[in-house]
Amino acid sequence: MNTVSPRVQLERQAAEAAARMPDLMAAAQHAAEVVTAGRHPRRKPGRSDTFWQFRDYAVGDPVSAIDWRQSARLAQRLLVRQTEWEQPQTILLWCGGGEDFDFGGDGRPPKRLRGQVIALALAILALRGGERTGLWGGMEPPRSGNQSVHRIADGLLRHDIPLSDGFPTEGATVVFISDFHAPTDDLAVAFEKVRQARGRGIAIVVEDPAEATFPFNGSTRFEGANGQARKVFGQAGAIRDDYLALRQAHHDALRDVVRTADEAVIFHQTDHPITPLLLSLVQQLEGGRR
Amino acid sequence: MSFAAPLVLAGLLALPLIVWLLRAMPPQPVRKVFGGMYFLDALSTPKMQPIRTPLLILILRILAFSALILGLAGPRLGQPVDQQTGDVTIVVGNGWDAAQHWDETLTAARDAIAKSSGNIRLLTTTDGTLSAPYSPRAAEAALKAINTNAALDDWQAVAEALPADNSRLVLIPGGVINPQTSLTALPAQPSVYLSETSVVALGQPRLTGDAISVTLVRSRTDGPSQHSVRALSQDGRTVSREDVTFEAGEGERDVVFRLPLALRNEVARLSIDGVRSAGATALLGTSARRTLAGIVSTGSETLREGGFYIERALAPSAAIIEGDVASLIGDEPGLMILDDVGTLRPQDRRALTNFVEQGGILLRFSGPNMLTAGTGRNDPLLPAPLLGGERALGGALTWAEPQRVASIDQESPLAGITLRETISVRRQVLTEPGSIADVWASLADETPLITAARRGRGMVVLIHVSAVPTWSDLPVSGLFAAVMQRLARLAETDLNAETAEAGSPLPAQKHLTGRGRLVDPPADAQAFVPGEDPPQPGLYGEGASEIAVNAFTGEGLDALTPGALPRGSRLLQTATAGESDWSAWLVAAGLILLIIDAVISMGSFSFSRTGASASAASLAALLILLPDPVQAQLRPPLPDQAEEATLTLRFAYVKTGDRSIDRVSQAGLFGLTREATRRSALEPGAPQGVDPDRDELSVYALLYWPIRAGQQPPSDAALQRLEDFMNGGGMLIIDTADGGSPARSQVLRNVLGRLDAPPLEPLREDHVLLFSFYALDDLPGRNSGGDVWVETRGALDQRRDGVPSLIVSGRDWASAWAVDENGIPLRPAGPGGEIRREYAWRAGINMAMVAITGNYKADQADVQSMLDALGIDER
16 A cells, blocks of 8 residues: 555656646647657568568568468569568666655655656656656666556656666666766766667756755754754855855756767756656657657 | 742742843754755854844743742732631521522531631521531531521521530521521621622512412622523423513512413412522412312213313313312312202202302203202392203204304303304203393304303303203313303402411421422421411412412512621621632743743744743643642643543443442443444443532433442532433433332432432333333343333423433343443343343433434334324224
8 A cells, every 4th residue: 555655646647747748749749759650660671560561572481471462462473571670769767866855845846756757757658659668777677568657657666776776778768867966976977878888868857946046044954854964054044155056066067977969967946847848858859869 | 918838939049040041042943954955065064153032032931930930839819718726606597598509608618617626516597406516527527418498597596596605606697688587696706708699589479360470589689680480380390481680770570470371270389490499489389279160060080970071171270179069168169060960958058159149150050950959939049040841952852953052242251252163952951031141152042051140249150051961062162161261260269368368277298498399398397377477388288278388478688788797797708708829820821921932932033942842841840840739720620521521422420439339330331332332323432430529411411320328428519410411401310229129219219309300200111211222111220120210201291302301210220231341241130141131231222312312212102193193094
């Protein structure tokens, strides 16, 4: 019960976020192509269900490959039916972070929940498009099919795999979601791993607006979301500039992780709507394939 | 001003320390949850500056702590208690005026006992008996035994009964001064507890025209007040109720009950609501019933006897006595009815003639006897001479049709009665033609049906048909009843005139107690001799000549004022007796200040959460340290239990103080609760034990009260609460567990004798208790002996909810119901074993159902008759 209930909640939120996508796609033709096209045809014969061409039987072709109906129309020719080679894209997702990631300001959702929603919405969209989707560092290989949504939702809630533990599958697109309140080297190493597997990495930095504005004054005791970290400042207003400078430096370091054109680091705040972010992500995925 | 615990005041020395601590305390940072701890960790912490506590908060806290310390020291304002040495005589007013505020009187007496250290003698004002010297403890016990009397304080007797020694004198007078005596004979310089409560009383009831009126008097006229006066019937039902509002300065007011004759005759007593005192009760004897009718007839048992019809018609409007002429005349009825009496003996004839001459009404019915007797030409006992023989109409040998009653003379006393039915007359007697008599009603052929003639101050009325429905339909018609009631009203007698007349002594039937209850008189009770001073208030004489003697005769009700007291009296008014204790107020003020402080601190001000928690902590510590007396005042026993009981329906039992009985009661109600929950939609909470002396009872629906021999009798206050409980719709089950054996019911008698209980009757077969949930033949418990007594149906009909307020029996239900937490019975179930226990549970569930739903199921008892009435054939 305890694990199902949050999972169901997460799935519902993600499904709602993803459900808004088709409307958007009607407006944004570009993004719609990706989702509706689904598979990624390679324009040559291969394994799939889509018809590609008929060709003459050649020695070595399996007899079962002969299309008898077509062959019967022609005299003295045997035709073999070939399908187009389609290779689904592989998308790996990762969503995680430290204590800070559990923070949610006044009435806003915790960053972790927002991150999980984004991850699962992406998974839903990708699976709907026929992509193989899995978790970065997950035990199970990426799979396609709608059943995977539950598996991924479950995994997102249950596993908190450190960023450094995962390994990319060949050619996979990996989406990292966190607030990345950790040394930026971790992300750089992860991107490098993806690059070496001929994939590409996309990082989404989820932040709370309070972190961007630091609206505090007076004697304040700051506590982490789980109460583990705490620190007292006699005059919170006095440290605002220092704090903002530190944060800016960190963001710059995150942006520096990007090496190639199809990689990206996207910043997102929890008081902003999800849909535009999803749209831009879809564009990113689309752009990367070309 | 003094202090109960002056040492606590040393705590004031600690105030500067508190001030210093408060000022030195660094301000508490505001707690903020933040997601950017990753960055903050990298920042250095500057040194924190303490911020001074604002002056306002500082003052607030100093005030709060000062108030607390002062409060805990137990300051007392006012006169200190004078613990006096030496013997003391406490004169306790136990008249009916004191009964109206008996608790107050007892409190004053206890106060007086507490303040004296020597021997204490108690002296009651109405009977003037001086007790032996008591120790304070014994005096308390003796105080409880004092009964109130239906009289006023007799200071003359008190002065005579006072001991000769020069012991101190404490007076607790009842509140009203008896006009016959004064306090001047008492020794000088007594201490007096003067009651501030207004005493109300009802004067002698008067019968004016068509109403009963009574004067409501109050002793204090300084403020407005509201009362309501009830007219009650013999069996305690309310017949009518009148509200009275006194304006300031108004001392007396007439209360008039305008009632139909039938209802007026039911009124047996008047009493003021909520006041239980002989003075607030006005009794009306049977002789106050307006009409006394004497019937001479062959009998009233069967439908063939005229007396039967006459009695039915008269019963609502008159008191009826039967007998022969001689004995009836002795009872001085207003109306004499002769049903077909022909020949009268000469002395009877004389007596009747006399009776009529003096204002009596003689009503005669015709019949065969009257005809055979024949009549003289100028019989004064007939309105007109009769023709011999009757006139038969519509018989086998006649051709005349039966005649109809056609008209009623609207000039006669029957004016206003209308004919709504056809009444046929088959036989009648006729007066001689040309005779002069008033014809009140006549037939269609203008022959008379009712004739009358005045004789002296009275009149003679003849009905020309018989009182049995052989001659006519008249006796079974509505007209008959209307005529009889009209005659009864004509024959109304004057109540007061009757009591004044001399006669034989009337023996005492009932005595009125000081609290306004009627009890059986002792064997040597004084009889009522007309013309002499009335004896003790109560009812005297039997049957129709029953005479009421009331405690208050309506001759002025003067409050006892300080001016009437003996010289040098020191007033100790009960309302403000002793000194007042201010500690509760100070502690409360301190607590409120601390709460204000905490609210401010937790608010938007950025200072001091520690302050609040420190206050809370110190507060908790202080509360623990509170000395006992203060604690008692600070936290009066909160009715937590009652609160719980209001939230969930619960059964309750009266704690007897005997642990084993209480345990069985608890377990019994637990078992009953458990079974009710299991079997029915009634799902009560866990049962509670209550102490009627203290606990609020109105929140329970069902109260189980085991009464055993040797038990401490309940106090008056407890009984009062139990009465309120019953009046408030609760069901009280009294269980003596003795199987109805009379030898052991002495305790029960003691209790019921003092409890203002509703009238009881043995459980009838069709009582709602027997089918409210289970259909049962009886309500068995562990015993089955004796009757189950429940409130009478008559009294029950008066209740709004129809819940029988009292069930009395010796069935020992609790023992049969009792189970432990695991549902294992605690006691053997008695003969019959577990089946018997099952039936006991059923009985209990039935009783609980009735307690909750009232008479909801009672309709079912009438299903058969309702179906019959609807004409539905139940085949």
